[in-house]
Amino acid sequence: MAIWAGDADAPNAIVGGGPRAPPEPGRGGARLAIIGFGGAGRELARLLALKSDEMDRLGVKVVAVADSRGAAICPRGFTGYELLKLAETPRSQVSSGPCGRPGAGVDEVYDETAPTIHVEVTPSDYETGEPGLSHAFKALRSGASFVTANKAPLALRFWDIVSEAASRGLYLGYSATVMAGTPLVSLLRGLRGCELRSFEGILNATTNYVLTVMQEKLVPLEEALEEAKAVGVAEPDPSLDLEGWDAAAKLVIVANTLGYKLTLGDVRRRPLNVSLGDVVSAMRRGRVVKYVARFTPGGAAEVAPVEVEQGSFLAQARGTENAVTIDVGFNVVKLAGRGGGVDATAHALLADIIEAVRGWVP
Numbered sequence: 001m002a003i004w005a006g007d008a009d010a011p012n013a014i015v016g017g018g019p020r021a022p023p024e025p026g027r028g029g030a031r032l033a034i035i036g037f038g039g040a041g042r043e044l045a046r047l048l049a050l051k052s053d054e055m056d057r058l059g060v061k062v063v064a065v066a067d068s069r070g071a072a073i074c075p076r077g078f079t080g081y082e083l084l085k086l087a088e089t090p091r092s093q094v095s096s097g098p099c100g101r102p103g104a105g106v107d108e109v110y111d112e113t114a115p116t117i118h119v120e121v122t123p124s125d126y127e128t129g130e131p132g133l134s135h136a137f138k139a140l141r142s143g144a145s146f147v148t149a150n151k152a153p154l155a156l157r158f159w160d161i162v163s164e165a166a167s168r169g170l171y172l173g174y175s176a177t178v179m180a181g182t183p184l185v186s187l188l189r190g191l192r193g194c195e196l197r198s199f200e201g202i203l204n205a206t207t208n209y210v211l212t213v214m215q216e217k218l219v220p221l222e223e224a225l226e227e228a229k230a231v232g233v234a235e236p237d238p239s240l241d242l243e244g245w246d247a248a249a250k251l252v253i254v255a256n257t258l259g260y261k262l263t264l265g266d267v268r269r270r271p272l273n274v275s276l277g278d279v280v281s282a283m284r285r286g287r288v289v290k291y292v293a294r295f296t297p298g299g300a301a302e303v304a305p306v307e308v309e310q311g312s313f314l315a316q317a318r319g320t321e322n323a324v325t326i327d328v329g330f331n332v333v334k335l336a337g338r339g340g341g342v343d344a345t346a347h348a349l350l351a352d353i354i355e356a357v358r359g360w361v362p
């Protein structure tokens with residue numbers, strides 16, 4: 001898949017600037033700023049530390065890490081050991097670790113380190129999009145590629161962000177926003193030019209985990225939710241999962257990646273409000289309740305609890321697994337795998353970072 005060609009309709013790729021050769025391995029180099037330092041940001045810091053030999057070969061350094069109260073800023077690049085120490089600092093206290101700067105924010109990070117890749121791991125806010133939305137434009141207008149696990153900026157302003165990246169020839173990576181850890185976004189890129197008939201899938205790990213626990217342990221939703229929170233896939237505000245915001249945002253990102261201008265407001269959203277009785281009743285009838293996102297071009301876009309046949313592809317996704325079926329007429333493509341969790345998200349971010357630096361070379 002050639003992703004270096006200038007193609008404004010090629011989200012999640014290096015866009016704009018015309019064809020150019022990928023850098024020699026190790027010649028790319030990048031200064032990373034990790035903005036947001038909750039579970040996924042910390043896991044990424046650990047992963048980069050563990051892969052420090054490979055990062056050295058690629059010339060990738062982490063020059064700043066920021067949370068809501070301050071930053072750690074290190075223009076020479078943190079050592080692997082320092083990254084591990086940062087990952088151990090208490091929540092919202094990254095500025096108490098190595099090179100800590102209490103009160104410093106994204107502006108100081110940019111002024112002092114001029115990052116070339118901005119990694120956005122702040123929480124998603126679907127009303128304002130902030131802080132991720134401002135960070136996306138700050139990054140791209142400052143000449144930094146934008147790699148995000150935060151869904152809100154793309155769910156709210158997908159094409160504005162794609163255009164901003166395209167006009168500047170910068171990489172926009174969002175593999176971590178949908179089915180993190182399972183390369184759905186790459187798969188969607190491989191379907192460009194196909195005619196979509198329908199997309200349906202389980203895109204939210206928390207609701208799937210809740211439903212799986214209800215089915216297997218016969219406990220009510222509230223009890224199953226406590227288990228889901230302990231697994232670490234729920235949003236900081238789990239109502240975003242239960243009310244369908246997370247699945248709807250992912251459906252918007254999927255549809256736009258396939259070239260459709262779907263907005264969050266276009267997605268009919270029904271919350272997960274099923275009782276244990278509903279779940280058991282479905283099982284007695286050979287069916288399973290799943291929280292499913294569906295999009296048909298020119299038709300419906302919705303996220304809702306629905307019953308599917310036991311043994312069907314979607315029914316087989318258990319726990320934090322996601323599963324999607326994409327009908328493009330001549331082919332029905334299916335993909336299943338982990339969808340979220342800090343380790344899966346960190347790996348998806350790493351894949352984008354490597355692609356931003358090296359392009360699509362193995």
Ligand code: HSE
Binds near residue numbers: 207234235
């Ligand atoms: N809260 C999200 C989910 C995390 O449950 O799927 C992964 O995007």
